[in-house]
Amino acid sequence: MFDINPTDAAPIWRQIEEGMRRMITLGALKPGDTVPSVRDLAQQLRVNPNTVARAYQRLTEHGVFAVRRGEGTFVADEPSQPKRSERNEVLRDASNRYASAAISVGATIGDAVDELNTSYDRLVREHRRKA
C-alpha cells in the first residue's frame, strides 16, 4: 500500500487519492480490481474513515473508481488520467517545493535531477514488485 505522512503539506485525503492513483498507474491495482473497503483502508492507515470516504468519492467522481451497487468499489475499466492542465499544476506545485528545498541546501540542478530520477525509479520498482 502506501503511507500517510503527517508532516506532508498535502492533506490526508489528497495523499490517499495520490497513493491510489500511483498504485493504478504502476499496475499494483488493475482495472476491475476490487479496492479495499473504506473500513479496511481506514484501519490499515489508521485514519478517520470519513477521510478515506472523501478520497474515494473524489476518485469515483473523476472516473478512476467505479461503484457497483451492492458489490462494492472497483478500479474503473479505463481509469481516467488527470487532465493535462491538472497534471501540469500538480507537477508545478510539487517542483516548486522540491526546487526550494534543493536551493536551500545548496544543491546544483544536476544533483537535484539525479535525486529525482533515483526516487522515480525506486517508486516504480517498489510498486512493480508488489504488483
Next chain:
Amino acid sequence: MNHAETPAIRIDGMTVRYGRRVAVDTASLTVPRGSVYALLGRNGAGKSSLVRCALGQQRATSGNTEVLGEDSWKHRTRLMERIGVVAEDADAPPEMRVQQLADFCASLYSRFDTKAFDARLDRFGIAKQTRFGDLSKGQKKQVSLALALATTPELIVLDDPTLGLDVVARKSLFDEVIAELADRGTTVFLTTHDLTGVEHIADRVAIMNDGRIVLEEELETLKARFRRIRFAAQPVALDAASFRTALVRNWGAGTEAIVSNYDDLAFERLRSNATIQSADVSAMSLEEIFIAVAGEKQ
C-alpha cells in the same frame, strides 16, 4: 427538534470558577455530529473542568452548554443514556469481575449490546472472569471503552484515553475507535496529550490555554495555514511578507519563524528580498503547531 441538525456539543461562553481561580474562561466550541473532535491543552489548561461540565457532572458558573440538543446540567440524567464516557482514571471495584461489570451496565442501559461487548473483549484479549483489580492500566481503559461503546451511544467522550498506555495498547484502542466510526459514525469528543495518535483521525481541534479556547477549527485548515520558515537574514526581513508570527527566534545566523497565515505568494515576496540568500519552508505536524501555540508562556 431535528436531531441531525443540532450539534453533538455546543458550548457558549462557559465559565468555571473555583473560589477566585478561573478554570474555564468564557469558552465556546461546537462539535458537529459525526465528527472527531480533539480538545488539546497542557495540564491545568481547564480541559477536565470543561469536560465535567459538558457531561453534567459539575455545574458551570455561567454560560450555556447543550449536548445532543439538551441542556447538559438540567437533563444530565437522561443524557447519560445517550453518551459513552471513558474517564481519565477508568475505575471500578477491584474485586468485581469484568463479566459482573458488564451485567451491571446491561441492567442500567436498555440499549446495552452484550454481543458487541463480548466481541470487543475478544479482540482485546481480555477474559471475562478477570478481576478488575488484576487488569493492567491499558486493559482497564479497554474494558472501559468496550462498556462505553456497548451502550451504542450517539456521542463518545474520551478523557485522555491513551494516557499511560504503551504503544500496542494505544494502537488497539484507536483501532476500536476507527472501527466504531466506520460502522456507526458516532461522534467522538476527546481530550489528549497524544498528538501523533490523534493527528490522523481528528476532523476538528481546539487548543485550550489558561482556561481560554485560543483556537478552534478544522484540522486541515489549521495545518494549511501554519508553516515553519527559515531564512538567512535578520527577522526584520519578515516585514515584507505580512506574515502573522506565532514565534520568531534566531536560527544560526538567520531566523526561524512560525507563521499562522502562510501563503505561497507572501513567501515568494520574502524570498525575493535581496538581503536573503536562502529561505526554506516546511509543513508542521499537529504536535509542532500545538507547541508553538500553547507551549511557551506568552
